[in-house]
Amino acid sequence: MLxxxxxxxxxxxQVALVLAVLAVAAFGAAGWTATHPPTTDVTDRQNVQGASLEFASNATVTENTSLYETGTVLTDPAVFPRDAPVLRVTPRVHSANASFASVTQSVSLVYTASRREETFWTHTVPLATRSADDAKSLATPVTVDTERVREDLATYRSDVGDAGTVSVAVRTNATYRVGGYTGQLTGSAPLTFGEDWYDAGASGDSRTHDTPYTRTVTVPSAHLVPPSALGGAGVAFLLGAVAVLAWYRAYRPSLAAVTEELHRHRYDEWISAGFVPSVGDEHVVDVATLEALVDVAIDTDSRVIYDPSTGRYTVLTEAARYRYSASRETSEN
Known part of the structure; x- marks a missing residue:
């Protein structure tokens, strides 16, 4: 405190000026932080439209067996028995949002020969094509004679031999317009055959359209000091500056007195209270400050004697008497 x-x-x-400058800086930082909050860009998806292509298949049993009776309709089973030879495949394209402005779907039976996953021969048999306007979905059912396909597949495999493998699938291509977007979907239902069964696996397709819209939003930040805190700091600095100026003008003590008290506190271990009798001035040396007198005491390995009756500090040596008078420094200042 001293x-x-x-x-x-x-x-x-000078201290009041520094506090005032800090107050201005705090107010400026509060204003800048309030008008320039942290932001980030957020991308919204507008006019979202979705389209999907799915397959459904079924076949009717034509002969009684130990497993099925005649006329039993099998829908998407794990396998179809050979006793249900006519396969009905229904590709359906569907809009998840708005209706299709227009949609066209083509279904074909496609034979392919490939070697090391590279196709070197393709034979396409068109089955059906349908179109529609302003529709939520479009189905294009087709029938496949699996016994005929089984025979054709055996012929093609015989002709290809060990040059590659031959496969067959029901393939669907759909093109559409929806919500201002144009798109295409492709799906396939591969046919596989065993001695007494066949299978129609299905692989559909889907697609989503949207229009991205980027906007800037304010986000909270844990790294920035809130404007209110900065404003509060500015007020504190400003009040501090005013208080320092008011104290300096109205209550400031004598600088010499404060200096003496500070030195007395700092060098208290070197100072002892006592009474020094008056002598002539022949061997008396007056020093300017208490700090200088303490230096003399340190250099001569002596004590500083403080006489409360006169307000003087004295260092006694064999050569001279060194003294400092607080009242003298005060009057000079």
Missing amino acids: RLTYLLAKRGP
Whole structure:
């Protein structure tokens, strides 16, 4: 506290100026933070439209077996028995949002020969094509004679031999317009055959359309000081500057007195209270400050004697008497 008093008594206006500058900086930072919050860009999806292509298949048993009776309709089973030879495949394209402005779907039976996953021969048999306007979905059912396909597949495999493998699938291509977008879907239902069964696996397709829209939003940040805190700091600095100036003008103590008190506190271990009788001035040396007198005491390995009756500090040596008078320094200042 004594050091603070000394600083304010000596540099009060400068301290007030520093506090005022800090107040202005705090107010400026609060204003900038309030008008420039942290932001991030957020992308919204507008006019979202979805389209999908799915397959459904069924076949009717034509002969009684130990497993099925005649006329039993099998819908998407794990396998179809050979006793249900006519396969009905229904590809359906569907819009998840708005209706299709227009949609066209083509279904074909496609034979392919490939070697090492590279196709070198393709034979396409068109089955059906349908179109529609302003529709939520479009189905294009087709029938496949699996016994005929089984025979054709055996012929093609015989002709290809060990040059590659031959496969067959029901393939669907759909093109559409929806919500201002144009798209295409492709699906396939591969046919596989065993001695007494066949299978129609299905692989559909889907697609989503949207229009991205980017906007800037304000986000909270844990790294920035809130404007209210900065404003509060500015007010505190400003009040501090006003208080320092008011104290400096109205209550500032004598700088010499504060200096003496500070030195007395700092060198208290070197000072002893006592009474020094008056002598002539022949061997008396007056020093300017208490700090200088303490230096003499340190250099001569002596004590500083303080006489409360006269307010003087004295160092007694064989050569001279060194003294410092607080009242003298006060009157000079």
